Amino acid sequence: MENELKGAWHQFQDVIHDTAEQVHHAVDDITQQLKAFSHPAFPQYTMRYKKPSLCDPDVKQISGYLDVDDDKHFFFWFFESRNKPKEDPLVMWLNGGPGCSSLTGLFMELGPCTVNKAGDDTTINPYSWNTNSSIVFLDQPLNVGYSYGNGGATNTVDAAKHVYAFLQLFFQKFSEYEHLDFHVAGESYAGHYIPRIGTEINDNNKGHFQPASLLNEYASELKTINLKSLMIGNGLTDPLIQYKYYAKMACDNSYGPVLDRSQCDAMEASYPACARLIERCYKSQSVFSCLPAAMKCNKDQIQPYQQTGMNPYDVREKCKGGNLCYEILGSVQTYLNRDDVKKAVGAPNIEKYESCNMQINFRFNLAGDWMRPYVNELPPLLEDGVRVLIYSGDADFICNWMGNKAWTVELPWAGKDHFKAADDVDWLSPAGDKVGELRSTDDGQFAFLRVAGAGHMVPYDQPEASLEMLNRWVRNELA
Known part of the structure; x- marks a missing residue:
């Protein structure tokens, strides 16, 4: 008993x-x-967060949502620097699309960890960009990655306003990071996003709020964001010039032709008509001009390559799998659809994570955003002292280095003549190996870097070189 x-x-x-x-x-x-807070200048925004320990458990992390009007929810995931988080710069990373998740950058390219093939675990990335910088990944625009809700932006200008609000709430709550040098980095369609985000931050730093009536009352509550530079990798920034180089990249790249000469000749012959449409778009920026330009030019300049079955992001490879031609993205999706992962980062409401949302891509295209000249945002930023790095993997077709270099040389700003006359010099690794070719102003204000042996996603193909690029760029020691 x-x-x-x-x-x-x-x-x-x-x-x-x-x-x-x-x-x-x-x-x-x-x-x-329920750790949520708001900002007096942005009454329609709140931020909620938690502190996970996935991926890189030895550093401080913050993940959560920027909520807008109760029906728009933007996901973010922040990792402190592994080095000196109180001193190292802060980088915000954006993937492109439009409609692709920045968690691709986290788990495939430059983040603290990489997902294994089975999609059930991660390994530490020794070349993560948080080696010497804190970094925040933001899923935007709405309904990209872990972000969800109703409505949302259909153009780059509106999307940039949400990014600015996110930064204000983030720095209000986590003020220990507000004094750090701040850099905005990304790739592909981020060649649109980043110039406009730079303008949004720079104008608001100077008190040029739009609309002024909304923010003047709370101007004293706004943080001055310590914007130092923009970094755009294999971006779509100046379509008028970049579309001219699709034929050349398809037939005359250093890895060997993808198309036969007659196809490339046909692409070159059709470019003048494409250019006229883009020029009309640049002049009016109306959907009635910009949408026909995108439809015509993509059909004539990109479709012939797509029909080959080769990877548009890497001329050296066949397209593999349905996730932007990279099998690893299937593994990333498997991992981010795990219930334990979603719970750990505060995203339990997500029914299905996808690397890219093609409906968002369609909506931005339908709004005429694809061909608009966001390149025009850059000269005023350069004049105000914001440094700009354009870097390109030399095996990418879709936003190739030839077109990117061409527009940087022709960009109309105070340093144009100096930059145009500058020499291209070998860019060397610490071991003395050539890993690229650099053109830069003497003061490091504006630079173009061609990265050898890399496709569209430079940190994926050349992780060590990409980390070296970041670390030297933020110290203004790239050359």
């Missing part, structure tokens, strides 16, 4: 212990999810 009572008592204690543990975890989950 005594033994039975003892057994019952132990069972009772176990039940109490298990219940207490469940209550503790439930309370912890609730308190984590």
